[in-house]
Amino acid sequence: MWIVYITLAILLLALTILPKIQNSHWVFRVPEFAKIQITYLIFFTFILGLLTETTEYLWYYQGLLAVLFIHHGQTLIKYTPLYPVKKHRQRHISSEKLHFISANVYQFNKEYSRFIGLIKKYSPDFFMTMESNGDWEKALKALEGNYPYQHKVTLENTYGMHFYSRIEIKHAKTHYFVADDIPSIEIHMKTNDGFSFVFFGVHPPPPSPTEEETSKERDGDLLSTAQRVKDIKDPVIVVGDFNNVAWSKSSILFRKTSQLIDPRIGHSFVSTFHAKYRLLRFPIDLMFHSENIFINELKTLENFGSDHLPVYCNFFIDHHNDEQEELIQTATREEEAEAKEMIQEGIEEDGNRDTVVTED
Structure with a gap:
Protein backbone atom coordinates (compact mmCIF):
# COMPACT_ATOMS: atom_id res chain seq x y z
CA MET A 1 0.00 0.00 0.00
CA THR A 80 -19.63 25.77 -8.04
CA PRO A 81 -22.63 27.38 -6.30
CA LEU A 82 -20.38 27.86 -3.24
CA TYR A 83 -18.68 30.78 -4.99
CA PRO A 84 -20.69 33.99 -4.44
CA VAL A 85 -21.97 35.81 -7.53
CA LYS A 86 -24.66 38.45 -7.77
CA LYS A 87 -28.07 37.13 -8.77
CA HIS A 88 -29.87 38.98 -11.54
CA ARG A 89 -33.53 39.34 -12.35
CA GLN A 90 -35.38 39.80 -15.61
CA ARG A 91 -37.06 43.17 -16.11
CA HIS A 92 -39.93 44.19 -18.33
CA ILE A 93 -37.62 46.08 -20.70
CA SER A 94 -35.53 42.99 -21.51
CA SER A 95 -35.94 40.69 -24.49
CA GLU A 96 -38.08 37.61 -24.46
CA LYS A 97 -36.32 34.50 -23.19
CA LEU A 98 -34.29 32.76 -25.88
CA HIS A 99 -32.80 29.31 -25.82
CA PHE A 100 -30.36 27.37 -27.94
CA ILE A 101 -28.52 24.06 -28.16
CA SER A 102 -24.87 23.60 -29.10
CA ALA A 103 -23.73 20.08 -29.94
CA ASN A 104 -20.62 18.35 -31.17
CA VAL A 105 -22.46 15.58 -32.99
CA TYR A 106 -19.34 13.43 -33.69
CA GLN A 107 -18.93 13.12 -37.45
CA PHE A 108 -19.13 9.31 -37.44
CA ASN A 109 -22.24 9.14 -35.27
CA LYS A 110 -25.02 7.76 -37.46
CA GLU A 111 -27.82 8.14 -34.92
CA TYR A 112 -29.27 11.14 -36.71
CA SER A 113 -32.83 10.46 -35.53
CA ARG A 114 -31.80 10.71 -31.87
CA PHE A 115 -30.40 14.20 -32.40
CA ILE A 116 -33.41 15.26 -34.46
CA GLY A 117 -35.63 13.96 -31.66
CA LEU A 118 -33.60 15.99 -29.14
CA ILE A 119 -34.14 19.19 -31.14
CA LYS A 120 -37.86 18.50 -31.48
CA LYS A 121 -38.14 17.77 -27.75
CA TYR A 122 -36.48 21.00 -26.55
CA SER A 123 -37.48 23.14 -29.55
CA PRO A 124 -34.65 25.70 -29.27
CA ASP A 125 -34.85 29.06 -31.02
CA PHE A 126 -31.58 28.17 -32.74
CA PHE A 127 -28.98 25.42 -32.61
CA MET A 128 -25.44 24.73 -33.82
CA THR A 129 -23.78 21.46 -34.72
CA MET A 130 -20.05 20.77 -34.87
CA GLU A 131 -18.30 17.91 -36.70
CA SER A 132 -21.30 17.90 -39.04
CA ASN A 133 -20.44 16.74 -42.56
CA GLY A 134 -22.44 16.09 -45.74
CA ASP A 135 -24.27 13.11 -44.22
CA TRP A 136 -25.31 15.17 -41.22
CA GLU A 137 -26.43 18.02 -43.47
CA LYS A 138 -28.70 15.64 -45.38
CA ALA A 139 -30.16 14.28 -42.15
CA LEU A 140 -30.80 17.76 -40.74
CA LYS A 141 -32.91 18.72 -43.76
CA ALA A 142 -35.78 17.19 -41.78
CA LEU A 143 -35.60 20.22 -39.46
CA GLU A 144 -35.26 22.96 -42.06
CA GLY A 145 -39.02 23.55 -42.23
CA ASN A 146 -38.98 24.73 -38.60
CA TYR A 147 -35.62 26.53 -38.93
CA PRO A 148 -35.79 28.61 -42.11
CA TYR A 149 -32.57 30.56 -41.42
CA GLN A 150 -29.35 28.59 -41.87
CA HIS A 151 -25.61 28.91 -42.24
CA LYS A 152 -23.69 25.82 -43.30
CA VAL A 153 -19.99 25.01 -43.40
CA THR A 154 -19.91 21.44 -44.65
CA LEU A 155 -16.54 19.73 -44.18
CA GLU A 156 -15.42 16.11 -43.98
CA ASN A 157 -12.42 16.76 -41.70
CA THR A 158 -14.41 16.70 -38.40
CA TYR A 159 -14.55 20.53 -38.33
CA GLY A 160 -17.78 21.14 -40.21
CA MET A 161 -20.36 23.47 -38.60
CA HIS A 162 -24.07 23.99 -39.23
CA PHE A 163 -26.33 26.66 -37.75
CA TYR A 164 -30.16 26.62 -37.86
CA SER A 165 -32.44 29.35 -36.53
CA ARG A 166 -36.04 30.47 -36.21
CA ILE A 167 -34.69 33.95 -35.48
CA GLU A 168 -33.88 36.02 -38.54
CA ILE A 169 -30.25 35.98 -39.60
CA LYS A 170 -29.27 39.45 -40.78
CA HIS A 171 -25.71 38.56 -41.72
CA ALA A 172 -23.52 35.49 -41.46
CA LYS A 173 -19.83 34.99 -42.05
CA THR A 174 -17.34 32.14 -41.85
CA HIS A 175 -13.88 32.96 -40.51
CA TYR A 176 -10.71 30.95 -41.02
CA PHE A 177 -8.53 32.75 -38.51
CA VAL A 178 -5.45 30.51 -38.32
CA ALA A 179 -6.00 27.72 -40.87
CA ASP A 180 -8.02 27.30 -44.05
CA ASP A 181 -9.66 24.11 -42.76
CA ILE A 182 -10.71 25.30 -39.27
CA PRO A 183 -13.84 27.49 -39.47
CA SER A 184 -15.50 29.75 -36.94
CA ILE A 185 -18.93 31.21 -37.66
CA GLU A 186 -20.25 34.70 -36.91
CA ILE A 187 -24.05 35.04 -37.03
CA HIS A 188 -25.80 38.43 -36.65
CA MET A 189 -29.45 38.03 -35.63
CA LYS A 190 -32.42 40.17 -34.65
CA THR A 191 -35.31 38.92 -32.52
CA ASN A 192 -38.98 39.61 -33.20
CA ASP A 193 -39.04 42.06 -30.28
CA GLY A 194 -36.20 44.09 -31.81
CA PHE A 195 -33.06 42.90 -29.97
CA SER A 196 -29.94 42.40 -32.08
CA PHE A 197 -27.15 40.07 -30.99
CA VAL A 198 -24.22 38.16 -32.45
CA PHE A 199 -23.53 34.43 -32.08
CA PHE A 200 -20.04 33.02 -32.58
CA GLY A 201 -19.48 29.30 -33.00
CA VAL A 202 -15.96 27.95 -32.49
CA HIS A 203 -14.29 24.54 -32.69
CA PRO A 204 -10.48 24.73 -32.70
CA PRO A 205 -8.28 21.61 -32.80
CA PRO A 206 -7.20 20.05 -29.48
CA PRO A 207 -3.65 19.42 -28.31
CA SER A 208 -3.41 15.66 -28.00
CA PRO A 209 -1.21 12.71 -28.98
CA THR A 210 -3.69 11.74 -31.72
CA GLU A 211 -4.43 15.20 -33.18
CA GLU A 212 -2.35 18.38 -32.82
CA GLU A 213 1.02 18.13 -31.10
CA THR A 214 0.68 21.61 -29.60
CA SER A 215 -2.06 24.00 -28.52
CA LYS A 216 -0.82 26.78 -30.83
CA GLU A 217 -3.61 26.55 -33.41
CA ARG A 218 -6.27 26.16 -30.73
CA ASP A 219 -5.08 29.17 -28.76
CA GLY A 220 -4.48 31.27 -31.88
CA ASP A 221 -7.97 30.53 -33.20
CA LEU A 222 -9.68 31.33 -29.89
CA LEU A 223 -7.76 34.55 -29.33
CA SER A 224 -8.46 35.64 -32.92
CA THR A 225 -12.15 35.24 -32.10
CA ALA A 226 -11.63 37.27 -28.93
CA GLN A 227 -10.02 40.10 -30.92
CA ARG A 228 -12.94 40.05 -33.36
CA VAL A 229 -15.53 40.04 -30.55
CA LYS A 230 -13.94 43.04 -28.85
CA ASP A 231 -14.82 45.25 -31.87
CA ILE A 232 -18.53 44.33 -31.87
CA LYS A 233 -20.98 46.65 -30.12
CA ASP A 234 -24.03 44.35 -30.09
CA PRO A 235 -24.52 41.69 -27.38
CA VAL A 236 -22.32 38.66 -28.09
CA ILE A 237 -22.36 34.95 -27.26
CA VAL A 238 -19.38 32.71 -28.05
CA VAL A 239 -20.15 29.00 -27.89
CA GLY A 240 -18.56 25.77 -29.00
CA ASP A 241 -16.21 22.90 -28.42
CA PHE A 242 -13.26 24.98 -27.25
CA ASN A 243 -11.14 21.86 -26.66
CA ASN A 244 -10.05 23.83 -23.62
CA VAL A 245 -11.09 24.33 -20.01
CA ALA A 246 -12.22 27.59 -18.46
CA TRP A 247 -9.33 27.78 -15.95
CA SER A 248 -6.49 27.39 -18.47
CA LYS A 249 -4.26 30.38 -19.15
CA SER A 250 -5.46 30.69 -22.75
CA SER A 251 -9.14 30.60 -21.71
CA ILE A 252 -8.55 33.31 -19.12
CA LEU A 253 -6.70 35.34 -21.75
CA PHE A 254 -9.62 34.79 -24.13
CA ARG A 255 -12.06 36.05 -21.51
CA LYS A 256 -10.00 39.15 -20.74
CA THR A 257 -9.23 39.97 -24.39
CA SER A 258 -12.86 39.61 -25.47
CA GLN A 259 -14.16 41.27 -22.28
CA LEU A 260 -16.79 38.57 -21.97
CA ILE A 261 -18.20 36.71 -18.96
CA ASP A 262 -17.91 33.02 -18.08
CA PRO A 263 -21.41 31.98 -16.92
CA ARG A 264 -20.08 28.85 -15.19
CA ILE A 265 -18.46 30.91 -12.46
CA GLY A 266 -20.63 30.59 -9.36
CA HIS A 267 -22.79 27.91 -10.94
CA SER A 268 -21.37 24.60 -12.24
CA PHE A 269 -18.74 22.93 -14.41
CA VAL A 270 -21.17 21.73 -17.15
CA SER A 271 -18.88 18.86 -18.14
CA THR A 272 -19.52 17.47 -21.63
CA PHE A 273 -16.75 15.11 -22.81
CA HIS A 274 -16.57 12.11 -22.78
CA ALA A 275 -20.33 11.49 -22.86
CA LYS A 276 -19.99 7.76 -22.15
CA TYR A 277 -17.59 7.96 -19.19
CA ARG A 278 -18.91 10.02 -16.29
CA LEU A 279 -15.73 9.77 -14.23
CA LEU A 280 -13.60 10.92 -17.18
CA ARG A 281 -15.80 13.83 -18.26
CA PHE A 282 -14.24 17.24 -18.87
CA PRO A 283 -15.90 20.68 -19.28
CA ILE A 284 -14.49 21.54 -22.73
CA ASP A 285 -17.65 22.80 -24.47
CA LEU A 286 -17.55 26.37 -23.20
CA MET A 287 -19.58 29.55 -23.46
CA PHE A 288 -18.85 33.24 -22.88
CA HIS A 289 -21.16 36.23 -23.20
CA SER A 290 -21.24 40.02 -23.00
CA GLU A 291 -22.52 41.89 -19.95
CA ASN A 292 -25.93 42.65 -21.46
CA ILE A 293 -26.76 38.96 -21.91
CA PHE A 294 -28.12 37.22 -18.81
CA ILE A 295 -28.09 33.44 -18.43
CA ASN A 296 -31.08 31.80 -16.78
CA GLU A 297 -29.96 28.21 -17.32
CA LEU A 298 -26.89 26.45 -18.65
CA LYS A 299 -26.77 22.66 -18.56
CA THR A 300 -26.03 19.49 -20.48
CA LEU A 301 -28.75 17.40 -22.11
CA GLU A 302 -29.02 13.67 -22.66
CA ASN A 303 -26.59 11.77 -24.84
CA PHE A 304 -27.69 11.13 -28.45
CA GLY A 305 -24.83 8.88 -29.52
CA SER A 306 -22.03 11.43 -29.73
CA ASP A 307 -18.88 11.53 -27.61
CA HIS A 308 -19.99 15.00 -26.37
CA LEU A 309 -23.12 15.86 -24.41
CA PRO A 310 -25.12 18.72 -25.96
CA VAL A 311 -25.23 22.05 -24.13
CA TYR A 312 -28.53 23.85 -23.53
CA CYS A 313 -28.75 27.55 -22.66
CA ASN A 314 -31.68 29.83 -21.77
CA PHE A 315 -30.96 33.57 -21.75
CA PHE A 316 -32.33 37.07 -22.25
CA ILE A 317 -30.89 40.41 -23.37
CA ASP A 318 -31.12 43.57 -21.26
CA HIS A 319 -29.29 46.73 -22.33
CA HIS A 320 -30.28 48.66 -19.19
CA ASN A 321 -29.14 46.22 -16.52
CA ASP A 322 -25.60 46.87 -15.26
CA GLU A 323 -25.53 44.11 -12.62
CA GLN A 324 -22.85 42.16 -14.50
CA GLU A 325 -20.40 45.01 -15.17
CA GLU A 326 -18.18 43.98 -12.25
CA LEU A 327 -17.67 40.54 -13.83
CA ILE A 328 -15.84 42.01 -16.82
CA GLN A 329 -12.05 41.72 -16.70
CA THR A 330 -9.80 43.54 -19.15
CA ALA A 331 -6.46 42.35 -20.50
CA THR A 332 -3.38 44.33 -19.52
CA ARG A 333 -0.98 45.61 -22.18
CA GLU A 334 1.29 42.67 -21.50
CA GLU A 335 -1.60 40.24 -21.89
CA GLU A 336 -2.71 41.94 -25.12
CA ALA A 337 0.82 41.57 -26.49
CA GLU A 338 0.87 37.93 -25.42
CA ALA A 339 -2.46 37.31 -27.15
CA LYS A 340 -1.16 38.80 -30.41
CA GLU A 341 1.95 36.64 -30.18
CA MET A 342 -0.16 33.51 -29.63
CA ILE A 343 -2.33 34.40 -32.63
CA GLN A 344 0.74 34.72 -34.82
CA GLU A 345 2.09 31.39 -33.53
CA GLY A 346 -1.24 29.78 -34.38
CA ILE A 347 -1.15 31.14 -37.93
CA GLU A 348 2.42 29.94 -38.41
CA GLU A 349 1.72 26.47 -37.02
CA ASP A 350 1.15 23.97 -39.82
CA GLY A 351 -1.51 21.57 -38.66
CA ASN A 352 -1.23 18.21 -40.39
CA ARG A 353 -4.91 17.36 -41.03
CA ASP A 354 -6.55 15.29 -43.75
CA THR A 355 -9.18 16.91 -45.97
CA VAL A 356 -11.37 13.87 -45.50
CA VAL A 357 -11.23 12.00 -42.20
CA THR A 358 -12.48 8.43 -41.97
CA GLU A 359 -13.31 6.52 -38.82
CA ASP A 360 -10.55 4.25 -37.56
Whole structure:
Protein backbone atom coordinates (compact mmCIF):
# COMPACT_ATOMS: atom_id res chain seq x y z
CA MET A 1 0.00 0.00 0.00
CA TRP A 2 2.90 2.35 0.76
CA ILE A 3 4.29 1.93 -2.79
CA VAL A 4 0.88 2.69 -4.29
CA TYR A 5 0.52 5.74 -2.04
CA ILE A 6 3.97 7.13 -2.92
CA THR A 7 3.41 6.50 -6.65
CA LEU A 8 0.07 8.33 -6.61
CA ALA A 9 1.47 11.25 -4.61
CA ILE A 10 4.37 11.75 -7.03
CA LEU A 11 2.10 11.38 -10.07
CA LEU A 12 -0.37 13.94 -8.70
CA LEU A 13 2.45 16.37 -8.00
CA ALA A 14 3.69 15.97 -11.59
CA LEU A 15 0.19 16.45 -13.04
CA THR A 16 -0.14 19.65 -11.00
CA ILE A 17 3.23 21.06 -12.05
CA LEU A 18 3.10 20.23 -15.78
CA PRO A 19 0.35 22.77 -16.69
CA LYS A 20 2.30 25.50 -14.87
CA ILE A 21 5.06 25.16 -17.45
CA GLN A 22 4.18 27.48 -20.33
CA ASN A 23 4.89 25.05 -23.12
CA SER A 24 2.30 24.44 -25.86
CA HIS A 25 3.08 20.72 -26.27
CA TRP A 26 0.13 18.47 -25.44
CA VAL A 27 2.06 16.81 -22.59
CA PHE A 28 1.88 20.10 -20.68
CA ARG A 29 -1.63 21.11 -21.73
CA VAL A 30 -3.66 17.90 -21.39
CA PRO A 31 -3.37 17.71 -17.54
CA GLU A 32 -5.33 21.00 -17.38
CA PHE A 33 -8.39 19.12 -18.62
CA ALA A 34 -8.34 16.67 -15.72
CA LYS A 35 -8.15 19.17 -12.84
CA ILE A 36 -11.46 17.92 -11.39
CA GLN A 37 -10.38 14.27 -11.52
CA ILE A 38 -6.92 15.12 -10.17
CA THR A 39 -8.49 16.91 -7.20
CA TYR A 40 -10.70 13.92 -6.36
CA LEU A 41 -7.71 11.60 -6.68
CA ILE A 42 -5.68 13.82 -4.34
CA PHE A 43 -8.44 13.52 -1.74
CA PHE A 44 -8.65 9.72 -2.02
CA THR A 45 -4.87 9.42 -1.90
CA PHE A 46 -4.88 11.47 1.30
CA ILE A 47 -7.46 9.06 2.76
CA LEU A 48 -5.26 6.16 1.62
CA GLY A 49 -2.41 7.76 3.55
CA LEU A 50 -4.50 7.68 6.73
CA LEU A 51 -4.88 3.94 6.28
CA THR A 52 -1.17 3.41 5.67
CA GLU A 53 1.11 2.23 8.45
CA THR A 54 2.93 5.26 9.79
CA THR A 55 6.43 5.96 8.53
CA GLU A 56 8.69 8.88 9.30
CA TYR A 57 7.93 10.47 5.92
CA LEU A 58 4.16 9.91 5.78
CA TRP A 59 3.11 13.30 7.10
CA TYR A 60 5.40 15.11 4.70
CA TYR A 61 3.50 13.47 1.85
CA GLN A 62 0.16 14.09 3.56
CA GLY A 63 1.08 17.74 3.92
CA LEU A 64 2.01 17.88 0.23
CA LEU A 65 -1.33 16.35 -0.74
CA ALA A 66 -3.17 18.86 1.45
CA VAL A 67 -1.36 21.73 -0.28
CA LEU A 68 -2.19 20.28 -3.72
CA PHE A 69 -5.86 19.87 -2.74
CA ILE A 70 -6.09 23.49 -1.58
CA HIS A 71 -4.28 24.66 -4.72
CA HIS A 72 -6.75 22.94 -7.07
CA GLY A 73 -9.73 23.66 -4.84
CA GLN A 74 -9.14 27.42 -4.97
CA THR A 75 -9.70 27.27 -8.73
CA LEU A 76 -12.49 24.72 -8.88
CA ILE A 77 -14.66 26.28 -6.18
CA LYS A 78 -15.22 29.24 -8.51
CA TYR A 79 -17.21 26.91 -10.75
CA THR A 80 -19.63 25.77 -8.04
CA PRO A 81 -22.63 27.38 -6.30
CA LEU A 82 -20.38 27.86 -3.24
CA TYR A 83 -18.68 30.78 -4.99
CA PRO A 84 -20.69 33.99 -4.44
CA VAL A 85 -21.97 35.81 -7.53
CA LYS A 86 -24.66 38.45 -7.77
CA LYS A 87 -28.07 37.13 -8.77
CA HIS A 88 -29.87 38.98 -11.54
CA ARG A 89 -33.53 39.34 -12.35
CA GLN A 90 -35.38 39.80 -15.61
CA ARG A 91 -37.06 43.17 -16.11
CA HIS A 92 -39.93 44.19 -18.33
CA ILE A 93 -37.62 46.08 -20.70
CA SER A 94 -35.53 42.99 -21.51
CA SER A 95 -35.94 40.69 -24.49
CA GLU A 96 -38.08 37.61 -24.46
CA LYS A 97 -36.32 34.50 -23.19
CA LEU A 98 -34.29 32.76 -25.88
CA HIS A 99 -32.80 29.31 -25.82
CA PHE A 100 -30.36 27.37 -27.94
CA ILE A 101 -28.52 24.06 -28.16
CA SER A 102 -24.87 23.60 -29.10
CA ALA A 103 -23.73 20.08 -29.94
CA ASN A 104 -20.62 18.35 -31.17
CA VAL A 105 -22.46 15.58 -32.99
CA TYR A 106 -19.34 13.43 -33.69
CA GLN A 107 -18.93 13.12 -37.45
CA PHE A 108 -19.13 9.31 -37.44
CA ASN A 109 -22.24 9.14 -35.27
CA LYS A 110 -25.02 7.76 -37.46
CA GLU A 111 -27.82 8.14 -34.92
CA TYR A 112 -29.27 11.14 -36.71
CA SER A 113 -32.83 10.46 -35.53
CA ARG A 114 -31.80 10.71 -31.87
CA PHE A 115 -30.40 14.20 -32.40
CA ILE A 116 -33.41 15.26 -34.46
CA GLY A 117 -35.63 13.96 -31.66
CA LEU A 118 -33.60 15.99 -29.14
CA ILE A 119 -34.14 19.19 -31.14
CA LYS A 120 -37.86 18.50 -31.48
CA LYS A 121 -38.14 17.77 -27.75
CA TYR A 122 -36.48 21.00 -26.55
CA SER A 123 -37.48 23.14 -29.55
CA PRO A 124 -34.65 25.70 -29.27
CA ASP A 125 -34.85 29.06 -31.02
CA PHE A 126 -31.58 28.17 -32.74
CA PHE A 127 -28.98 25.42 -32.61
CA MET A 128 -25.44 24.73 -33.82
CA THR A 129 -23.78 21.46 -34.72
CA MET A 130 -20.05 20.77 -34.87
CA GLU A 131 -18.30 17.91 -36.70
CA SER A 132 -21.30 17.90 -39.04
CA ASN A 133 -20.44 16.74 -42.56
CA GLY A 134 -22.44 16.09 -45.74
CA ASP A 135 -24.27 13.11 -44.22
CA TRP A 136 -25.31 15.17 -41.22
CA GLU A 137 -26.43 18.02 -43.47
CA LYS A 138 -28.70 15.64 -45.38
CA ALA A 139 -30.16 14.28 -42.15
CA LEU A 140 -30.80 17.76 -40.74
CA LYS A 141 -32.91 18.72 -43.76
CA ALA A 142 -35.78 17.19 -41.78
CA LEU A 143 -35.60 20.22 -39.46
CA GLU A 144 -35.26 22.96 -42.06
CA GLY A 145 -39.02 23.55 -42.23
CA ASN A 146 -38.98 24.73 -38.60
CA TYR A 147 -35.62 26.53 -38.93
CA PRO A 148 -35.79 28.61 -42.11
CA TYR A 149 -32.57 30.56 -41.42
CA GLN A 150 -29.35 28.59 -41.87
CA HIS A 151 -25.61 28.91 -42.24
CA LYS A 152 -23.69 25.82 -43.30
CA VAL A 153 -19.99 25.01 -43.40
CA THR A 154 -19.91 21.44 -44.65
CA LEU A 155 -16.54 19.73 -44.18
CA GLU A 156 -15.42 16.11 -43.98
CA ASN A 157 -12.42 16.76 -41.70
CA THR A 158 -14.41 16.70 -38.40
CA TYR A 159 -14.55 20.53 -38.33
CA GLY A 160 -17.78 21.14 -40.21
CA MET A 161 -20.36 23.47 -38.60
CA HIS A 162 -24.07 23.99 -39.23
CA PHE A 163 -26.33 26.66 -37.75
CA TYR A 164 -30.16 26.62 -37.86
CA SER A 165 -32.44 29.35 -36.53
CA ARG A 166 -36.04 30.47 -36.21
CA ILE A 167 -34.69 33.95 -35.48
CA GLU A 168 -33.88 36.02 -38.54
CA ILE A 169 -30.25 35.98 -39.60
CA LYS A 170 -29.27 39.45 -40.78
CA HIS A 171 -25.71 38.56 -41.72
CA ALA A 172 -23.52 35.49 -41.46
CA LYS A 173 -19.83 34.99 -42.05
CA THR A 174 -17.34 32.14 -41.85
CA HIS A 175 -13.88 32.96 -40.51
CA TYR A 176 -10.71 30.95 -41.02
CA PHE A 177 -8.53 32.75 -38.51
CA VAL A 178 -5.45 30.51 -38.32
CA ALA A 179 -6.00 27.72 -40.87
CA ASP A 180 -8.02 27.30 -44.05
CA ASP A 181 -9.66 24.11 -42.76
CA ILE A 182 -10.71 25.30 -39.27
CA PRO A 183 -13.84 27.49 -39.47
CA SER A 184 -15.50 29.75 -36.94
CA ILE A 185 -18.93 31.21 -37.66
CA GLU A 186 -20.25 34.70 -36.91
CA ILE A 187 -24.05 35.04 -37.03
CA HIS A 188 -25.80 38.43 -36.65
CA MET A 189 -29.45 38.03 -35.63
CA LYS A 190 -32.42 40.17 -34.65
CA THR A 191 -35.31 38.92 -32.52
CA ASN A 192 -38.98 39.61 -33.20
CA ASP A 193 -39.04 42.06 -30.28
CA GLY A 194 -36.20 44.09 -31.81
CA PHE A 195 -33.06 42.90 -29.97
CA SER A 196 -29.94 42.40 -32.08
CA PHE A 197 -27.15 40.07 -30.99
CA VAL A 198 -24.22 38.16 -32.45
CA PHE A 199 -23.53 34.43 -32.08
CA PHE A 200 -20.04 33.02 -32.58
CA GLY A 201 -19.48 29.30 -33.00
CA VAL A 202 -15.96 27.95 -32.49
CA HIS A 203 -14.29 24.54 -32.69
CA PRO A 204 -10.48 24.73 -32.70
CA PRO A 205 -8.28 21.61 -32.80
CA PRO A 206 -7.20 20.05 -29.48
CA PRO A 207 -3.65 19.42 -28.31
CA SER A 208 -3.41 15.66 -28.00
CA PRO A 209 -1.21 12.71 -28.98
CA THR A 210 -3.69 11.74 -31.72
CA GLU A 211 -4.43 15.20 -33.18
CA GLU A 212 -2.35 18.38 -32.82
CA GLU A 213 1.02 18.13 -31.10
CA THR A 214 0.68 21.61 -29.60
CA SER A 215 -2.06 24.00 -28.52
CA LYS A 216 -0.82 26.78 -30.83
CA GLU A 217 -3.61 26.55 -33.41
CA ARG A 218 -6.27 26.16 -30.73
CA ASP A 219 -5.08 29.17 -28.76
CA GLY A 220 -4.48 31.27 -31.88
CA ASP A 221 -7.97 30.53 -33.20
CA LEU A 222 -9.68 31.33 -29.89
CA LEU A 223 -7.76 34.55 -29.33
CA SER A 224 -8.46 35.64 -32.92
CA THR A 225 -12.15 35.24 -32.10
CA ALA A 226 -11.63 37.27 -28.93
CA GLN A 227 -10.02 40.10 -30.92
CA ARG A 228 -12.94 40.05 -33.36
CA VAL A 229 -15.53 40.04 -30.55
CA LYS A 230 -13.94 43.04 -28.85
CA ASP A 231 -14.82 45.25 -31.87
CA ILE A 232 -18.53 44.33 -31.87
CA LYS A 233 -20.98 46.65 -30.12
CA ASP A 234 -24.03 44.35 -30.09
CA PRO A 235 -24.52 41.69 -27.38
CA VAL A 236 -22.32 38.66 -28.09
CA ILE A 237 -22.36 34.95 -27.26
CA VAL A 238 -19.38 32.71 -28.05
CA VAL A 239 -20.15 29.00 -27.89
CA GLY A 240 -18.56 25.77 -29.00
CA ASP A 241 -16.21 22.90 -28.42
CA PHE A 242 -13.26 24.98 -27.25
CA ASN A 243 -11.14 21.86 -26.66
CA ASN A 244 -10.05 23.83 -23.62
CA VAL A 245 -11.09 24.33 -20.01
CA ALA A 246 -12.22 27.59 -18.46
CA TRP A 247 -9.33 27.78 -15.95
CA SER A 248 -6.49 27.39 -18.47
CA LYS A 249 -4.26 30.38 -19.15
CA SER A 250 -5.46 30.69 -22.75
CA SER A 251 -9.14 30.60 -21.71
CA ILE A 252 -8.55 33.31 -19.12
CA LEU A 253 -6.70 35.34 -21.75
CA PHE A 254 -9.62 34.79 -24.13
CA ARG A 255 -12.06 36.05 -21.51
CA LYS A 256 -10.00 39.15 -20.74
CA THR A 257 -9.23 39.97 -24.39
CA SER A 258 -12.86 39.61 -25.47
CA GLN A 259 -14.16 41.27 -22.28
CA LEU A 260 -16.79 38.57 -21.97
CA ILE A 261 -18.20 36.71 -18.96
CA ASP A 262 -17.91 33.02 -18.08
CA PRO A 263 -21.41 31.98 -16.92
CA ARG A 264 -20.08 28.85 -15.19
CA ILE A 265 -18.46 30.91 -12.46
CA GLY A 266 -20.63 30.59 -9.36
CA HIS A 267 -22.79 27.91 -10.94
CA SER A 268 -21.37 24.60 -12.24
CA PHE A 269 -18.74 22.93 -14.41
CA VAL A 270 -21.17 21.73 -17.15
CA SER A 271 -18.88 18.86 -18.14
CA THR A 272 -19.52 17.47 -21.63
CA PHE A 273 -16.75 15.11 -22.81
CA HIS A 274 -16.57 12.11 -22.78
CA ALA A 275 -20.33 11.49 -22.86
CA LYS A 276 -19.99 7.76 -22.15
CA TYR A 277 -17.59 7.96 -19.19
CA ARG A 278 -18.91 10.02 -16.29
CA LEU A 279 -15.73 9.77 -14.23
CA LEU A 280 -13.60 10.92 -17.18
CA ARG A 281 -15.80 13.83 -18.26
CA PHE A 282 -14.24 17.24 -18.87
CA PRO A 283 -15.90 20.68 -19.28
CA ILE A 284 -14.49 21.54 -22.73
CA ASP A 285 -17.65 22.80 -24.47
CA LEU A 286 -17.55 26.37 -23.20
CA MET A 287 -19.58 29.55 -23.46
CA PHE A 288 -18.85 33.24 -22.88
CA HIS A 289 -21.16 36.23 -23.20
CA SER A 290 -21.24 40.02 -23.00
CA GLU A 291 -22.52 41.89 -19.95
CA ASN A 292 -25.93 42.65 -21.46
CA ILE A 293 -26.76 38.96 -21.91
CA PHE A 294 -28.12 37.22 -18.81
CA ILE A 295 -28.09 33.44 -18.43
CA ASN A 296 -31.08 31.80 -16.78
CA GLU A 297 -29.96 28.21 -17.32
CA LEU A 298 -26.89 26.45 -18.65
CA LYS A 299 -26.77 22.66 -18.56
CA THR A 300 -26.03 19.49 -20.48
CA LEU A 301 -28.75 17.40 -22.11
CA GLU A 302 -29.02 13.67 -22.66
CA ASN A 303 -26.59 11.77 -24.84
CA PHE A 304 -27.69 11.13 -28.45
CA GLY A 305 -24.83 8.88 -29.52
CA SER A 306 -22.03 11.43 -29.73
CA ASP A 307 -18.88 11.53 -27.61
CA HIS A 308 -19.99 15.00 -26.37
CA LEU A 309 -23.12 15.86 -24.41
CA PRO A 310 -25.12 18.72 -25.96
CA VAL A 311 -25.23 22.05 -24.13
CA TYR A 312 -28.53 23.85 -23.53
CA CYS A 313 -28.75 27.55 -22.66
CA ASN A 314 -31.68 29.83 -21.77
CA PHE A 315 -30.96 33.57 -21.75
CA PHE A 316 -32.33 37.07 -22.25
CA ILE A 317 -30.89 40.41 -23.37
CA ASP A 318 -31.12 43.57 -21.26
CA HIS A 319 -29.29 46.73 -22.33
CA HIS A 320 -30.28 48.66 -19.19
CA ASN A 321 -29.14 46.22 -16.52
CA ASP A 322 -25.60 46.87 -15.26
CA GLU A 323 -25.53 44.11 -12.62
CA GLN A 324 -22.85 42.16 -14.50
CA GLU A 325 -20.40 45.01 -15.17
CA GLU A 326 -18.18 43.98 -12.25
CA LEU A 327 -17.67 40.54 -13.83
CA ILE A 328 -15.84 42.01 -16.82
CA GLN A 329 -12.05 41.72 -16.70
CA THR A 330 -9.80 43.54 -19.15
CA ALA A 331 -6.46 42.35 -20.50
CA THR A 332 -3.38 44.33 -19.52
CA ARG A 333 -0.98 45.61 -22.18
CA GLU A 334 1.29 42.67 -21.50
CA GLU A 335 -1.60 40.24 -21.89
CA GLU A 336 -2.71 41.94 -25.12
CA ALA A 337 0.82 41.57 -26.49
CA GLU A 338 0.87 37.93 -25.42
CA ALA A 339 -2.46 37.31 -27.15
CA LYS A 340 -1.16 38.80 -30.41
CA GLU A 341 1.95 36.64 -30.18
CA MET A 342 -0.16 33.51 -29.63
CA ILE A 343 -2.33 34.40 -32.63
CA GLN A 344 0.74 34.72 -34.82
CA GLU A 345 2.09 31.39 -33.53
CA GLY A 346 -1.24 29.78 -34.38
CA ILE A 347 -1.15 31.14 -37.93
CA GLU A 348 2.42 29.94 -38.41
CA GLU A 349 1.72 26.47 -37.02
CA ASP A 350 1.15 23.97 -39.82
CA GLY A 351 -1.51 21.57 -38.66
CA ASN A 352 -1.23 18.21 -40.39
CA ARG A 353 -4.91 17.36 -41.03
CA ASP A 354 -6.55 15.29 -43.75
CA THR A 355 -9.18 16.91 -45.97
CA VAL A 356 -11.37 13.87 -45.50
CA VAL A 357 -11.23 12.00 -42.20
CA THR A 358 -12.48 8.43 -41.97
CA GLU A 359 -13.31 6.52 -38.82
CA ASP A 360 -10.55 4.25 -37.56
